[in-house]
Amino acid sequence: MAQVSIVYWSGTGNTELMAQMVAEGVREAGQDAVVCSVEAASAADLKKEKAFALGCPSMGAEQLEETLMEPFMCELDGAIGGRQIGLFGSYGWGGGEWMRDWEERVKNSGAAVIGEEGIIVNGAPDVKAEEKCKELGRALAAAVS
Numbered sequence: 578m579a580q581v582s583i584v585y586w587s588g589t590g591n592t593e594l595m596a597q598m599v600a601e602g603v604r605e606a607g608q609d610a611v612v613c614s615v616e617a618a619s620a621a622d623l624k625k626e627k628a629f630a631l632g633c634p635s636m637g638a639e640q641l642e643e644t645l646m647e648p649f650m651c652e653l654d655g656a657i658g659g660r661q662i663g664l665f666g667s668y669g670w671g672g673g674e675w676m677r678d679w680e681e682r683v684k685n686s687g688a689a690v691i692g693e694e695g696i697i698v699n700g701a702p703d704v705k706a707e708e709k710c711k712e713l714g715r716a717l718a719a720a721v722s
């Protein structure tokens with residue numbers, strides 16, 4: 578069984594719920610999912626994987642969370658060429674600019690964003706968001722098999 582890592586940061590649990598839903602999709606498709614908060618994750622190990630998922634809500638002013646996720650992402654920048662990466666996160670009042678910037682950043686590193694764009698959810702994920710997250714999980718499972 579191949580393994581898919583899902584690394585996330587979440588302050589109030591919405592993005593964490595999305596991470597669990599992505600993992601469910603991976604498992605439904607017959608692969609192993611490892612959900613890991615970013616403080617416990619190793620960028621060096623993640624770089625070795627050909628497909629994985631990253632989750633972070635919109636923080637600051639349309640930015641990645643700055644104390645843990647931003648430095649983690651800096652470690653991945655330029656070192657993830659050829660990887661297939663799923664992006665997801667929750668937001669509040671903005672228009673999703675943080676995710677568009679994140680997609681561009683990943684693509685500029687030579688990686689592909691699975692589904693061409695990240696999954697963004699206003700507040701807590703609903704049933705529709707759950708299906709999108711599971712679909713991402715299934716795509717990740719296909720990418721590692």
Ligand SMILES: Cc1cc2nc3c(=O)[nH]c(=O)nc-3n(C[C@H](O)[C@H](O)[C@H](O)COP(=O)(O)O)c2cc1C
Pocket residue numbers: 586587588589590591592593634635636637638639640667668669670671672673699700701
């Ligand atoms: C300090 C802070 C900054 C935020 N900045 C933004 C923002 O720029 N744009 C936005 O749409 N939402 C913003 N939000 C709202 C969060 O993205 C939203 O509450 C989200 O659901 C949090 O996800 P989580 O439960 O995974 O932490 C901010 C929230 C906090 C606490």
